[in-house]
Amino acid sequence: MKKFLLPLTAVALATGLTLAEEKADPAKADVKVTITGNDLMKYDKTEIEAKAGQTVAITLKNIGALPKEAMGHNVVILKPGTDIIKFAIGGIANKAGGYLPTDASLAAQIIANTKILGPKEEETIVFKAGAAGDYPYLCTFPGHFGVMKGVIKVK
Numbered sequence: 001m002k003k004f005l006l007p008l009t010a011v012a013l014a015t016g017l018t019l020a021e022e023k024a025d026p027a028k029a030d031v032k033v034t035i036t037g038n039d040l041m042k043y044d045k046t047e048i049e050a051k052a053g054q055t056v057a058i059t060l061k062n063i064g065a066l067p068k069e070a071m072g073h074n075v076v077i078l079k080p081g082t083d084i085i086k087f088a089i090g091g092i093a094n095k096a097g098g099y100l101p102t103d104a105s106l107a108a109q110i111i112a113n114t115k116i117l118g119p120k121e122e123e124t125i126v127f128k129a130g131a132a133g134d135y136p137y138l139c140t141f142p143g144h145f146g147v148m149k150g151v152i153k154v155k
């Protein structure tokens with residue numbers, strides 16, 4: 001019996017730790033931005049500014065009407081210097097994983113991302129702006145990265 005109880009306790013502890021982790025509150029973010037994505041494969045914002053160390057809340061709203069399978073959108077924030085073409089191509093086949101690259105070195109470039117959103121869906125992501133630099137963002141839905149992209153300029 002003891003043998004069985006020990007792992008259970010360990011699981012309970014691990015769960016407790018996860019629950020105790022403070023979840024970033026978008027309402028308290030230093031910078032709050034809403035980006036829309038539409039059926040014309042366009043974001044309404046291609047440049048966002050933040051200062052190093054600020055918390056940034058980005059809400060992506062899909063304002064289109066086309067089905068998610070045809071015109072879904074996400075937003076993926078990447079580390080400065082990431083090759084976004086290589087990144088997007090690396091995720092094209094990963095439908096189940098939100099079209100994010102499965103390759104570990106490419107996946108390591110992600111700072112924050114939403115899932116793929118269908119019409120009228122929205123999601124907010126919160127992250128901390130790193131050191132000054134240009135942080136690219138893009139939609140990884142197949143074929144969208146050529147036009148659905150922008151830059152977070154951290155000063």
Ligand SMILES: [Cu+2]
Nearest residue numbers: 073139141144
């Ligand atoms: Cu898109």
